[in-house]
Amino acid sequence: MxxxxxxxxxxxxxxxxxxxxxxxxxxxxxxxxxxxxxxxxxxxxxxxxxxxxxxxxxxAPTEHKGDGEILGTLETSLLDARDFKNCSLRVIKKGQTLTLQEALDDDASGDILASVDAGVVTLDGWVISLSHKRLAGVLAWWVPGCRDVVDALEVLPPEQDTDDEVTDALSLVLEMDPLIPHPEQISIHTRDYVVTLEGLVSSETEKSRAEQDAWCLFAVDKVVNQLAVSR
Known part of the structure; x- marks a missing residue:
């Protein structure tokens, strides 16, 4: 098997x-x-x-980092992400809950609580969409030293998941990824949570990175990488 x-x-x-x-x-x-x-x-x-x-x-992480360093990098990523500007962001450090950013208005996009234990990132709280949930999970996976991500974020109000939602979320992730210089050249097709990537990229590194981004998405079961590398 x-x-x-x-x-x-x-x-x-x-x-x-x-x-x-x-x-x-x-x-x-x-x-x-x-x-x-x-x-x-x-x-x-x-x-x-x-x-x-x-x-x-x-x-197994390519870089070994302590929990504090992993959490610090994740803090920066969440605070810098445009989609979380209207979210409350909290972290657990040494058993204490610290507030990094607080959204007090009725249109808040979520309330995220992040913690790290032995390299495993846990995301609790709520967000307004599945795209927000998936994006938070990807940002956690991107952190050097991360060994696993437990994405326990609740979507409120509940939202039905679809293949189009997965495609939209991956498009957003590729646009945010600094290692993908031309995301517009990558076509994404999703069927039954299987993502197929097509198009042209500039290097094998970029091809692998785009596939990795797809695997990082919550609920994606398989990735078919048909990207071509320009010569």
């Missing part, structure tokens, strides 16, 4: 599996990418005898 998935390298990054008495599969270990984590969970969840999956997989 996992051996045949191209995103997963079990020789370098072994995944430990354990089954509970009630047929719930526990997956534990470090993996090399968000894609590897999501594909492992997706494949495990598709096994007929498995009643549920407990996710204890973490992405």
């Amino acid at each position: 996992l051996e045949r998935e191209p995103h997963i390298n079990l020789h370098r990054w072994p995944v430990h599996l354990d089954m509970t008495d009630d047929s719930v599969l526990i997956m534990e270990g470090d993996v090399e990418s968000i894609a590897a984590k999501k594909r492992a969970l997706e494949l495990a969840g598709a096994i007929s005898d498995v009643r549920g999956v407990i996710d204890r997989l973490h992405v």
